[in-house]
Amino acid sequence: MNRKRSKKLKIQTNGKSYTIKDSPLYRLRSKKKLANILKSDLNNLKKLRLDADNYHEFEDKGKGGKPRKIQCPCNGLEKIHSRIASLLCRIKTPDYLQSGKKGHSNVSNANVHLGSSCLLATDIKSFFPSTKRYMLFSFFFHSMECSADVADILSDLCTINGHIPTGSQISMPLAFWANSHMFDELYLLSVKHAVKMTVYVDDLTFSGDAVNKLFMSVTQRIITKHNQVMHPDKTKLYRGYESKLITGVVVKGDNLLVRxxxxxxxxxxxxxxxxxxxxxxxxxxxxxxxxxxxxxxxxxxxxxxxxxxxxxxxxxxx
Structure with a gap:
């Protein structure tokens, strides 16, 4: 059943920024403490773990006019998502991540690659729907070192039909953390070859002299290894003299241009x-x-x- 959406809650970081080990969720082993951190109670969390009636689902037009399914949490789940998103957004992220940060944007992302020679622009196909529940469980259990039952609850609260919802405040930060091992491996590849790499939600950009068909092939292999798909229609390898389209901004030499x-x-x-x-x-x-x-x-x-x-x-x- 679809419910009317309530006013969107704001993510509250309260100016806090810390390492993952300083997060209240790190090494969380108590379900009762989890409920307290999420400003709820265990009975309420049990109810909200179910997909039924806890999401408002509808279709919207995406890029190119193609319909896409949107899932927005409701009936109290939006408050839980807002709280989890607020906690996740306080965790420091790598410099290569350009999205979800104050003072960063699609334009700052393109700006990193000014004056680039060769460049590879690509994105992860259906990034949120392809970020599955088991990836979230792995993040909470292995990276956050939560107990299995706490990781299980968090994974249920943060997924619909076994994947991250497309219209929640948790979607962007949690998709990054659930796929952070993939991004980190791509970054290590880039550092090894003196290549600049940036990530803007699901868009990946690599620039440098070593960016060629072989580099693109290795990049694709890493993405596939982590059970994601490099979008075949949104992957382009640019030569140094070409104008390059990066997250909606044209880069031509040392200049940013409007499309x-x-x-x-x-x-x-x-x-x-x-x-x-x-x-x-x-x-x-x-x-x-x-x-x-x-x-x-x-x-x-x-x-x-x-x-x-x-x-x-x-x-x-x-």
Missing amino acids: NEQHKMLFSDVECWKAIKDIPSAINSNIAKKVIGRMHSMSVIDSKFKDKVRTLRISTAT
Whole structure:
């Protein structure tokens, strides 16, 4: 049964940052203590371990317009997920991880690879659905050194139909930690060959002189070994002279550029805005907000769009 989603809870790190061994979840052996840490009780956790009625499921359009299934926790499970996510987000992550960190973004991820020679861009196919319950159990049991029963409860609480949900606050941090051995092995390969590596959720980028077809083959072998799949349609090997697309940003030599696709969408939106810009209160219209939002997004890559936002505000009726 689908339930109405409640207001999204915020992840609370309270400014804390520590190693995995300093996490309250580390070496947790008591179910009662787990319930206290999650600000709940054992009876409630037992109820929330079940998939039934604890998720709001629906379809949304993903990249390219393809439908994708979204699973959002509800009925109290969202509070548990928010608490677990808050604890996980306090654990220090490797420098190569660019997602889920303050001051980092898809743009900072692309920025690492400025001036790159050869580059490999790829991603993990169906990253959240392919991160299975046994991977979570392994993380909690082996990496966090929880007792088997505590790891079992946490694994049930954090999965639906045997995998990480796609629409929860735990999805991104837990998917990283559950696959951290794979990412670490890829990083060691990169260090060995003087290659720069970054991870942005499910996107992996490698740049350097040693990035070639053999490097790509070894990368794929490592990913497959860890029961994940390198997406065949989203894997590209770039030569040094080519413009490179990295997490939605174009890298050309030492410059970051906005994608042509973004320019085309902005042009289309601006044409709609021109038709209503002289109408009273046009600045408060949805189309004006859409154009301004798109320009702000593009200004992170190219600062000239900040001036365009100012121009639009001045020339639009209030």
